[in-house]
Amino acid sequence: MIRFDQVTKKYPGTIKPALNAVDFEVKRGEFVFLVGASGSGKSSCLRLVLKEEKPSAGTVHVLGHNVSSISNRKIPYFRRNLGVVFQDFRLLPNKTVFQNVAFTLQVIGKSRGFVQEAVPDVLKMVGLENKSQRMPHELSGGEQQRVAIARAIVNKPQVLLADEPTGNLDPATSAGIMQLLERINANGTTVVMATHEAAIVDKMQRRVIELVEGAIVRDETHGGYGNTAVIPELGPRKERGADAQRARRAVEEAAREAPSTQSVVAQRRTGPVEAAASSREAPEVDDMRAPDPEGTVTNETGAVDRVNGADTGMTPADSERVVPSSSSELGEARPSSAEGESAAITPPWAVREAADDGATVADEVEEPRRTQPAQPLTQSQPIIGLPLISGPLPDDTQEHLSLAERLGLRAGKPRDEDTEQNVGPTK
């Protein structure tokens, strides 16, 4: 599903590589922690998976594709299969919870009916069904992160990348977020999470890949955070231990009370797929991942391929070109393309992966077909006329489409003035 072959990443103007000949493979359904000191290369790994950065040497394979061979034009379609969650949430501050989650679906042209079904479902899954009309600043940090997770998974990505998703949260809130990520993983989504949180890693006993100065020093199937001797201490060891103890207690306490405990335990015993099938929560999870008539195809091996895969989450400073979705998917409006490009392109490219985790799939990206000309969006033209979404949607379409550009969902250049669209953590 994800494979790094001798990947080296050297940023311009630096002497030491951020990643040095890194090799690893993540299989479908795995939950993997990337751990290591600050600067060890965790985020660089995630950025390479997203194709936000290019490897200086070696190859990165994601979902059966050599990411280097994916053209800029096709990156948005590629990223729709990857959900992303960040430490600082990155919500749209002037949108409700519902609108934040709906936004990415609208930008990729999902129908009104799809949005109206998918958003409440996913908000229910993250426990925010009663807060759909709240604004981000009316939520706690943990709730804001749940919104960000809902947004990342609403279109059912195959992979969820999480970069320090609990970094701004207290231990008890972090425990809840981890339970949510476990449920998402139990449902079949591969999760790769970069973290410094020793207590969480120790508690979860999942696969751990440890980086030191850009090199993998450990890859353990059921690991803990590991020997901190190889990780520079950032604070007094005693204090760190106390934090870890508190966090561990919180995780254990929350796990005892949580309804998802069964699924987690089942997963540990039987693996993610069986756990999802045997879990009491399976109906809810299966329901959320019910086949999307617009978005899935089944290949000859029986594996389900995503066509209109998930939104990427927020990928900052994305300057890649983006191509609009098909006219049939666009509902009542079409995302505009950059430089007045006059053709809509359909369907989004299909990410194909063999049942054996994609190792043998040709690195080939299906060319979208050109269909009818796209209509440029105007200020007064809503993306989709959702009755559930009241407020400023039509008037700020332009503003938020600029964010879409960053997400890799639409063509165009990022605009500096849009940085205030991100909502930071509640301190």
Ligand SMILES: Nc1ncnc2c1ncn2[C@@H]1O[C@H](COP(=O)(O)OP(=O)(O)OP(=O)(O)O)[C@@H](O)[C@H]1O
């Ligand atoms: N855009 C960049 N330009 C130059 N150097 C960079 C850039 N991004 C990262 N680096 C360097 O690459 C190395 C790895 O950084 P990276 O962000 O991947 O580490 P990390 O393990 O995620 O750190 P943290 O835990 O602090 O987020 C660091 O030395 C960092 O300074």
